[in-house]
Amino acid sequence: MTFDTDLFVIGGGSGGVRAARIAAAEGGARVMLAEESRMGGTCVIRGCVPKKLMVFASAFPDLMEDANAYGWRVKSEGFDWPRFRSALEAELTRLENAYRSTLTNAGVTIHDARATVVDPHTVRLSTGETFTAKHILIATGGWPFVPDIPGRDLAITSNEIFHLDTLPKRALVVGGGYIASEFACILHGLGVETTQYYRGAQILRGFDDESRGHVANAMQARGIAIHCGTDVLRLEKTATGIRAVATDGSEKEFDLVLYATGRRPNAAGLGLQEIGVKFGRNGQILVDDWSQTAVPSIYAVGDVTDRVNLTPVAIREGHAFADTVFRGIPTRFDHDLIPSAIFTQPELGSVGLSEEQARDIEPIEVYSATFRPMKTLFAGRPDRVLMKLIVSQATRKVLGCHIVAPDAGELIQLAAIAIRMGATKEDFDRTVAVHPTISEELVTMRKPTRKG
Ligand SMILES: Cc1cc2nc3c(=O)[nH]c(=O)nc-3n(C[C@H](O)[C@H](O)[C@H](O)COP(=O)(O)OP(=O)(O)OC[C@H]3O[C@@H](n4cnc5c(N)ncnc54)[C@H](O)[C@@H]3O)c2cc1C
Numbered sequence: 067m068t069f070d071t072d073l074f075v076i077g078g079g080s081g082g083v084r085a086a087r088i089a090a091a092e093g094g095a096r097v098m099l100a101e102e103s104r105m106g107g108t109c110v111i112r113g114c115v116p117k118k119l120m121v122f123a124s125a126f127p128d129l130m131e132d133a134n135a136y137g138w139r140v141k142s143e144g145f146d147w148p149r150f151r152s153a154l155e156a157e158l159t160r161l162e163n164a165y166r167s168t169l170t171n172a173g174v175t176i177h178d179a180r181a182t183v184v185d186p187h188t189v190r191l192s193t194g195e196t197f198t199a200k201h202i203l204i205a206t207g208g209w210p211f212v213p214d215i216p217g218r219d220l221a222i223t224s225n226e227i228f229h230l231d232t233l234p235k236r237a238l239v240v241g242g243g244y245i246a247s248e249f250a251c252i253l254h255g256l257g258v259e260t261t262q263y264y265r266g267a268q269i270l271r272g273f274d275d276e277s278r279g280h281v282a283n284a285m286q287a288r289g290i291a292i293h294c295g296t297d298v299l300r301l302e303k304t305a306t307g308i309r310a311v312a313t314d315g316s317e318k319e320f321d322l323v324l325y326a327t328g329r330r331p332n333a334a335g336l337g338l339q340e341i342g343v344k345f346g347r348n349g350q351i352l353v354d355d356w357s358q359t360a361v362p363s364i365y366a367v368g369d370v371t372d373r374v375n376l377t378p379v380a381i382r383e384g385h386a387f388a389d390t391v392f393r394g395i396p397t398r399f400d401h402d403l404i405p406s407a408i409f410t411q412p413e414l415g416s417v418g419l420s421e422e423q424a425r426d427i428e429p430i431e432v433y434s435a436t437f438r439p440m441k442t443l444f445a446g447r448p449d450r451v452l453m454k455l456i457v458s459q460a461t462r463k464v465l466g467c468h469i470v471a472p473d474a475g476e477l478i479q480l481a482a483i484a485i486r487m488g489a490t491k492e493d494f495d496r497t498v499a500v501h502p503t504i505s506e507e508l509v510t511m512r513k514p515t516r517k518g
Pocket residue numbers: 076077078079080081082100101102103104105106107108109110112113114117179180181182205206207208224245332336367368369370375376377378380
């Protein structure tokens with residue numbers, strides 16, 4: 067049987083772009099890719115990149131305050147949101163074009179259209195065209211959702227936050243995950259009076275307990291009003307804003323309500339159920355270790371499979387798929403020991419097991435240190451950092467590392483290499499400290515804080 071193309075990729079985000087490029091440029095395959103929105107997907111257009119640029123923007127008030135403590139005379143004339151927003155948009159357009167030319171240069175044919183699947187080898191575009199493909203890759207990502215509460219239309223999601231006409235004076239962020247917590251910090255840093263509601267007992271569920279407590283305390287100390295055990299019952303439009311009626315009995319008014327309570331796999335309406343692709347309870351496409359669905363010619367990678375929803379993971383899954391199917395290099399992406407960072411202020415970097423997870427598996431030693439770092443101590447700031455190692459008593463291997471500190475994302479990337487290589491606590495101890503730094507604490511913690 068002959069096909070119009072060897073691979074049809076649906077979705078031009080992190081996973082789809084990597085798979086298309088490797089299959090075409092290194093696998094010699096004929097590749098088509100459909101993208102219904104802007105090339106680059108969530109990460110580039112409405113996720114990691116614009117968010118991180120907003121994180122940078124929001125950090126300047128602290129930097130200016132610290133500069134004064136260090137002898138500089140710095141006076142801010144305030145934050146110009148429209149100016150920042152225009153610069154942000156220009157940068158996203160630059161990146162979008164770069165993604166587009168990378169694909170074109172690799173020989174991929176781009177279709178700016180929505181695609182659906184007609185049968186195991188046929189894709190239909192919103193333009194009306196249909197194409198047959200030997201393999202189809204679903205890389206359609208995820209989408210934020212707002213729960214079905216009265217007044218839900220008054221809320222925005224992270225998709226809209228980058229396009230606001232004006233910055234609000236008072237914002238409510240609903241949710242306790244990393245996206246909610248990051249935006250609470252961003253808004254606060256930009257001068258917005260920020261409240262965060264989370265229905266659970268502590269924000270950042272799933273991360274190391276001591277680390278999440280440290281981040282939450284620091285956020286509160288900086289002036290973010292975090293209300294755990296609190297959810298929104300309904301939202302009401304008022305003459306001056308949006309009233310949030312909450313489960314704790316409170317009724318407060320805000321100018322902006324940002325819902326970041328979760329994202330769902332973006333797989334509905336693609337025609338996949340009809341042809342036998344299997345779905346999980348959260349609407350995610352079920353795949354095996356090779357990212358293959360129940361229909362052998364159809365594969366899926368990235369957030370639509372709801373495994374670990376991070377850009378580098380979608381990229382690796384897409385790459386492994388292309389290596390396996392088009393380069394004759396069978397590759398299974400290993401989802402173990404994935405480092406990650408939360409760009410709150412302060413940042414949290416994590417790799418491996420939390421103290422709680424490790425304790426459930428085997429006897430451990432915990433090395434944990436919290437202290438005021440030199441730079442902010444000098445500036446008279448109360449900020450504390452946390453350095454934490456979880457060590458196996460039996461093998462001495464470092465099972466987890468958690469850092470709450472400025473640039474924790476940068477630090478955890480390096481710690482992750484050592485942990486991935488199987489470093490023991492004694493390997494850390496043998497490593498000479500770099501002085502004076504925050505991270506030298508990682509190699510100077512001699513006595514366990516606790517065992518168990
Ligand atoms: C606010 C926010 C912050 C984030 N921050 C980070 C971070 O700091 N670090 C990190 O690692 N990850 C972060 N993420 C997660 C990261 O963005 C995702 O894990 C990653 O983008 C997933 O890539 P993907 O290829 O699976 O899907 P996506 O990047 O979502 O791409 C899917 C693409 O498919 C397109 N599409 C969907 N359906 C169709 C169709 N039928 N036809 C044609 N095109 C279609 C969409 O338009 C989209 O462009 C963040 C996410 C958000 C929302």
